[in-house]
Amino acid sequence: MFNDASWLALSGRLLLIAYFLIAAVLALRPEEVKHHVGMLTRFRVPFPAASFWAGVAMMWAGCLLLLTGWHADLGVYCLIAFTLLANVIYNRFWNESEPMRRHFTMMLLCANTAVIGGLLLVLERLP
Numbered sequence: 001m002f003n004d005a006s007w008l009a010l011s012g013r014l015l016l017i018a019y020f021l022i023a024a025v026l027a028l029r030p031e032e033v034k035h036h037v038g039m040l041t042r043f044r045v046p047f048p049a050a051s052f053w054a055g056v057a058m059m060w061a062g063c064l065l066l067l068t069g070w071h072a073d074l075g076v077y078c079l080i081a082f083t084l085l086a087n088v089i090y091n092r093f094w095n096e097s098e099p100m101r102r103h104f105t106m107m108l109l110c111a112n113t114a115v116i117g118g119l120l121l122v123l124e125r126l127p
Contacts, residue, residue: 006125009122009125012118012121012122013066013122016066016079016115016118016119016122017063017066017067019115020059020062020063020079020082021059021063023059024056024059024060024063027052027056027059028056033052036052037049037052039090040052040089043089043090045089055082055085055086058078058079058081058082059078059079059082061075061078062074062075062076062077062078062079062082063075063079065078066079066122072126073123073126076119076122076123076126077123079119080116080119080120083112083115083116083119084116086112087109087112087113090108091105091106091108091109091112092105093105093106093109
């Protein structure tokens with residue numbers, strides 16, 4: 001499954017996979033689907049429902065590819081692309097007028113940027 005001898009690298013990889021799998025499972029709840037499609041509509045994303053399901057598919061595909069090790073690099077690229085797009089769409093802190101909401105949204109953008117950094121480290125260690 002993994003050709004990496006380092007338990008730290010393996011732990012980091014599994015934690016990143018768990019993060020995306022949990023997000024993907026939670027996103028499938030009916031109220032979450034409705035919420036996200038509504039947000040994508042509000043943000044004027046073309047084809048909001050299809051965009052939502054494409055994002056969920058990218059998370060599942062990326063996790064499965066990375067978990068199985070089959071074309072793991074493509075899995076990492078799926079997760080990076082998903083995270084970048086989600087950041088651009090959802091975390092527009094500069095549009096927030098309320099200071100606490102602005103700060104929270106900016107911190108989400110920073111946290112997701114750090115997740116991308118972790119994915120890049122995983123990509124570097126792939127065989």
